[in-house]
Amino acid sequence: MAEPSTSPVGRGRLEAFSDGVFSIVITLLVLDLRLPEGDVDSAGYLVWKILALWPQYFGYVLSFLIVGIFWVAHHFIFHHIRRVDRPLLWMNIFFLMALAFLPFPTTLISRHWAWAPSVWAYGGTLCAANLLLNAMWRYATRGGRLVDPSLSPELVRDVNRRSLRAVAVYVAAMLVAAWSPRAGLAVFLIVHILYILPAALDRHWTPKENHP
């Protein structure tokens, strides 16, 4: 229903729609946390039942952080995009398709954390989401197509490099999982926490410049 080369959806609505999907995906993760049916006959048994869900808590925390990271990365990209055309619109929908799929492999690693195929499905979904997000960035920045022409080429290359590095880490974690699924999952957690940590470190470094 739209002409070939322009998008009927502006940047603002695209971001708002994507934000909606992000916030729903991140909140749906809790639906996977369920105590198995059955009567409870002592406080100790209930504590044990709650603690026995630790793989579910692990999946919840890991996927919550990852959706958060993708949300930040998505905003970073759209912060630099000036206008939206139809290819970018559809690349974004395919990206959201990969992202909204994440609760499924999250359930896999929560229920079947001892088996490598769970980790492969999880890592594969992350690779797909990452590659689609990076494809949007490459498409938008090639020849300054949809971005501010003054955008520095270093920044463009730096984002591409980080994205490839993330995919490389995901593939490495999937290979590790062939040997030990638990070690593969640990790689996922450690890598994403390392990614977020600088934020915590900034806390001690940046105050000076912030209030002169």
Next chain:
Amino acid sequence: MAEPSTSPVGRGRLEAFSDGVFSIVITLLVLDLRLPEGDVDSAGYLVWKILALWPQYFGYVLSFLIVGIFWVAHHFIFHHIRRVDRPLLWMNIFFLMALAFLPFPTTLISRHWAWAPSVWAYGGTLCAANLLLNAMWRYATRGGRLVDPSLSPELVRDVNRRSLRAVAVYVAAMLVAAWSPRAGLAVFLIVHILYILPAALDRHWTPKENHP
């Protein structure tokens, strides 16, 4: 609680509310993806269980694309609408009712893909959503009621023609399903991918005009 001929809800809020429904419908689709209960005793068996869900993946991808297409079409229509009156407001709610229903026939084609009634329910829902969206367009453009008076009549007719063509294709797929449900589903997938493809092709055709 509103006077008869005006809408208490402006265009912006109507679009935002509809976007909310779109993003929730598209994200809920993943809830249908569930591994059957039961213990897993080998990596191979888990791979088999994951792959055995292929009809669910098919339903997820197909419905995700279709909701995306409707979202784009909805924005295209509201891009041209200048103001909202009560009839349009209620046509929009009925359209959302058809759209929000889609997860149910999606589950049908995922679970019972070998039987024609699933495809009929799926196609019927798409026809209803399409006809309601087109009714909004016809209502808004008749005599320039709610659109910019300078809107070209060719565009109005073109949108109507595309909408009827879509309904014709849906009906054809439903007829094919009476003979082979799988073939009917294949028609749905192929037609919607063909619809999206120009976007991918634009990629090679439009760069020149975009940065002169």
Next chain:
Amino acid sequence: MAEPSTSPVGRGRLEAFSDGVFSIVITLLVLDLRLPEGDVDSAGYLVWKILALWPQYFGYVLSFLIVGIFWVAHHFIFHHIRRVDRPLLWMNIFFLMALAFLPFPTTLISRHWAWAPSVWAYGGTLCAANLLLNAMWRYATRGGRLVDPSLSPELVRDVNRRSLRAVAVYVAAMLVAAWSPRAGLAVFLIVHILYILPAALDRHWTPKENHP
């Protein structure tokens, strides 16, 4: 965390948050539509299984329309409200609590439509939502507290009268249900369709004034 008499949340965010709840409630209704488990061995049996869900379709359509009506009424009220204070903020949260509860009695009338207590729970929830919404209107308009002082007293009274009439109809439907639950449900459906119909009728009456 807020001072007593002012609201830290402006009108825009309150409406956006409420819209979010409205759109999620309306979309969650489809989750109640589920084909019973079990194998299907013929197209005819599948058709029968799909049709046997008619009470669920009834509940879906009825509650979708009702949430739509409440959404429109909520916007009508906030269209006239100039500013938000803490009491109004909390009345709105209690109203949303009643509205977000609706999927539960919807399931009741879908599963147990032959028994009056389902209809009572459904009607009771609607009464609560209606009375809370009207309490917001009365609170905001008393002495022109939160509305434009030029708001006509006739409009204020008219809205109050419509709200009381709706509660009277709900109570009547609940009384009818004591005699025949099906008749009680029919009253709910008919009354709400009658409420929406003027919108369809406007279609033939208003075009003239819309484009002079």
Next chain:
Amino acid sequence: MAEPSTSPVGRGRLEAFSDGVFSIVITLLVLDLRLPEGDVDSAGYLVWKILALWPQYFGYVLSFLIVGIFWVAHHFIFHHIRRVDRPLLWMNIFFLMALAFLPFPTTLISRHWAWAPSVWAYGGTLCAANLLLNAMWRYATRGGRLVDPSLSPELVRDVNRRSLRAVAVYVAAMLVAAWSPRAGLAVFLIVHILYILPAALDRHWTPKENHP
């Protein structure tokens, strides 16, 4: 994908994204309300089954109010924040992680209200959310880092004091639960209603100043 010390996400989007999570969490609570399967053979039995869900209604109302309170507190904080940096962005995501977790302990207190560990899990989640929200406030206000420099130190201290008081009450309720889980839950309900009540009281006190 972002430079170390600035946030690619502005205050407006951060609030909108958080509002999305708030509205989904608050609406998902109803999914926990389900009548147990099984045939109903009399109106009286259905009434009994509906009433027997009272612990679920209690959990629904309590968590709905608490999410509402956190939503108001979150807006209060962001009302005073002028800009967002990466640490604050990630503190907000961790806060949302605690908040979005709430439906899980809500199910615990609904299903296993007679056992203390349910109350501990519930109170622990509330403490985590509260401490993370307060950490955001302390981080943003320290040395006027992210707030208006003219923000009164009394307000800063007052908010911190209220937050600590809330955590103290949560811990007290958890201790009470060790002796009687029901009493612990009652403390949660009473304390939060007391928190909201001033809003109702304002109703009688503030009209004068509102329209002079």
